[in-house]
Amino acid sequence: MSGITSFIRGFISILQGMWITLQNLVGRRKITLLYPYQRPDISPRWRGIFYLPYNDEAGRINCVGCTLCAQACPTGVITMTKMGAGKHASVNAFTMDLGRCMFCNLCIEACPFDAIHMSTRFELASLDRGVSLLTIDKLARGGADAVERTKRTIEAALEQEAAAKAAAAAAKAQAAASAQPTEGSGA
Amino acid sequence: MTAMQPAVGASTSSDMTINLGPQHPSTHGVLRLMVALDGEYVKSCRPVIGYLHRGLERMMAARPYRQSVPFTDRLDYCASLNSNLAISQAIERIGGMAVPERAQYLRVMLCEMNRIASHLIFFGTYAADIGATTAFLYAFRERERLLDLLEAYTGARLTYNWIRPGGVASDMPEGYAQAVCAFLDGFLKELDAYDTLLTKNPIFRVRTEGVGIISPEKAIAHGASGPVLRGSGVNIDLRRTEPYDAYPRMQFDVPVRTEGDCLARYLVRVEEMRQSARIIRQCLREMPEGEHWGKQPKVFRPAAGEAYSRTESPRGELSIYLVSDGTANPVRVRVRGPSFVHLSMLHELVRGVKVADMIAILGSLDTVLGEVDR
Ligand code: SF4
Ligand code: SF4
Numbered sequence: 097m098s099g100i101t102s103f104i105r106g107f108i109s110i111l112q113g114m115w116i117t118l119q120n121l122v123g124r125r126k127i128t129l130l131y132p133y134q135r136p137d138i139s140p141r142w143r144g145i146f147y148l149p150y151n152d153e154a155g156r157i158n159c160v161g162c163t164l165c166a167q168a169c170p171t172g173v174i175t176m177t178k179m180g181a182g183k184h185a186s187v188n189a190f191t192m193d194l195g196r197c198m199f200c201n202l203c204i205e206a207c208p209f210d211a212i213h214m215s216t217r218f219e220l221a222s223l224d225r226g227v228s229l230l231t232i233d234k235l236a237r238g239g240a241d242a243v244e245r246t247k248r249t250i251e252a253a254l255e256q257e258a259a260a261k262a263a264a265a266a267a268k269a270q271a272a273a274s275a276q277p278t279e280g281s282g283a
Numbered sequence: 284m285t286a287m288q289p290a291v292g293a294s295t296s297s298d299m300t301i302n303l304g305p306q307h308p309s310t311h312g313v314l315r316l317m318v319a320l321d322g323e324y325v326k327s328c329r330p331v332i333g334y335l336h337r338g339l340e341r342m343m344a345a346r347p348y349r350q351s352v353p354f355t356d357r358l359d360y361c362a363s364l365n366s367n368l369a370i371s372q373a374i375e376r377i378g379g380m381a382v383p384e385r386a387q388y389l390r391v392m393l394c395e396m397n398r399i400a401s402h403l404i405f406f407g408t409y410a411a412d413i414g415a416t417t418a419f420l421y422a423f424r425e426r427e428r429l430l431d432l433l434e435a436y437t438g439a440r441l442t443y444n445w446i447r448p449g450g451v452a453s454d455m456p457e458g459y460a461q462a463v464c465a466f467l468d469g470f471l472k473e474l475d476a477y478d479t480l481l482t483k484n485p486i487f488r489v490r491t492e493g494v495g496i497i498s499p500e501k502a503i504a505h506g507a508s509g510p511v512l513r514g515s516g517v518n519i520d521l522r523r524t525e526p527y528d529a530y531p532r533m534q535f536d537v538p539v540r541t542e543g544d545c546l547a548r549y550l551v552r553v554e555e556m557r558q559s560a561r562i563i564r565q566c567l568r569e570m571p572e573g574e575h576w577g578k579q580p581k582v583f584r585p586a587a588g589e590a591y592s593r594t595e596s597p598r599g600e601l602s603i604y605l606v607s608d609g610t611a612n613p614v615r616v617r618v619r620g621p622s623f624v625h626l627s628m629l630h631e632l633v634r635g636v637k638v639a640d641m642i643a644i645l646g647s648l649d650t651v652l653g654e655v656d657r
Binding site: 102105106109112113116117119120127138139141142143168169170198199200201202205214 | 353
């Protein structure tokens with residue numbers, strides 16, 4: 097008797113389970129994607145591969161080489177060399193070793209100049225380790241060209257500053273020189 | 284070689300020692316079980332751990348306080364927001380930081396979302412352990428939608444690092460509350476159906492009912508926590524007994540079952556998902572306006588001392604102990620993880636059961652090896 101009841105109970109449970117699977121089979125949209133051909137919708141907040149935005153107005157990347165991001169990074173991903181000085185500073189090397197990166201967002205939050213961003217690009221897999229070593233040419237939006245232009249902008253600004261300083265010094269010297277004879281003649 | 288032999292009491296020539304893992308799908312990660320078998324019965328079982336050891340405690344201690352948060356993502360990677368909360372709370376306690384009220388609600392909401400995601404992994408993998416592949420696929424489909432929501436908020440799908448000392452890294456994106464509510468509406472309905480798929484199934488019941496019974500005394504003696512403890516009839520939930528953040532203002536039930544078997548632990552977790560959904564709804568409804576991040580000191584050098592924070596992660600009590608000597612780095616970070624404690628009960632639970640039941644028992648403990656090995 098108990099054998100029959102358990103058989104019936106088992107049979108009912110099979111029907112129940114099949115009813116649920118049937119509902120799911122016909123009633124629900126499938127959520128899988130044929131990945132390389134179909135792409136997922138990625139949230140704009142996605143923490144993917146980094147880039148250094150290029151500032152068209154200023155003609156340079158925003159980064160001033162302050163190393164705050166490198167200090168905030170728990171795993172030492174970021175290394176850089178600074179160029180320029182004072183108000184006109186940037187980096188001529190900025191390397192991120194993504195093999196060590198946790199995509200934790202701490203570097204982004206540390207940057208006071210909004211100079212480093214994360215993109216929605218997520219495909220990091222490659223057969224070559226070197227690919228995960230991002231140099232500034234790969235990081236800067238606009239590539240090597242943007243880096244070159246940044247360099248020129250900084251150099252021009254520095255030259256201008258130096259010229260202005262020289263001119264100011266010359267003007268001062270001239271003023272001093274022209275003041276001297278007057279003083280001399282006055283005596 | 285002798286050191287590798289499991290400690291079998293009376294070993295006879297009919298015994299066979301086999302290795303389960305470290306790449307066995309039922310061990311949920313890189314766990315190796317050295318099992319001495321007498322026919323189909325388990326005579327002894329010794330878990331070998333450490334395959335995933337990264338020295339996270341030491342790594343956290345070697346860095347400034349606030350940089351230790353992303354490392355906690357790698358503890359219990361199925362519920363990394365809960366681990367973020369544990370370390371953030373410890374850092375707040377040691378540094379005397381306040382958390383704005385809105386951030387408290389955001390934290391609770393995120394943690395409960397992560398709890399559902401984590402329990403869905405349990406639900407799916409447990410069903411797969413027992414042999415029900417369909418439920419596994421359904422659970423992961425629901426989880427996928429939940430991860431999409433977490434991705435929209437935090438930008439990551441697994442290692443979020445979004446709950447930070449002093450608050451939450453960002454506020455919700457626009458229209459997020461509606462998206463979460465829409466998900467929950469659908470999810471709860473689906474959950475009932477999925478639950479039917481397993482709990483109404485006689486095979487699943489036979490495999491889990493009365494299997495791996497943990498008595499309340501044993502659970503307490505081993506330091507079990509979370510659903511394992513509550514499945515044994517001990518009503519302790521840190522969200523209730525030592526509430527933190529916005530939990531004191533939340534209304535929810537703590538599911539407790541007295542059977543102490545695998546089925547009880549399963550049912551507790553399923554019910555917890557429903558309660559988590561309730562908590563998320565309350566958070567969204569009652570969340571006050573305001574800041575998502577409190578005032579942060581520029582240089583964080585807490586005074587010498589210690590702090591201990593206890594949180595209820597999906598697996599049980601996840602606690603973090605910090606010692607400060609007044610410098611920028613902690614002296615010691617210690618993680619008390621639930622999975623490690625639960626895994627230490629395994630050898631007692633599986634003595635004398637059949638191999639298939641051992642898998643059912645291991646699955647019902649829901650251990651995550653990232654946190655066992657650290
Ligand atoms: S995301 Fe984190 S690990 Fe990666 S570079 Fe930034 S701070 Fe370092
Ligand atoms: S990216 Fe930002 S924080 Fe990093 S060096 Fe450049 S300006 Fe400084």
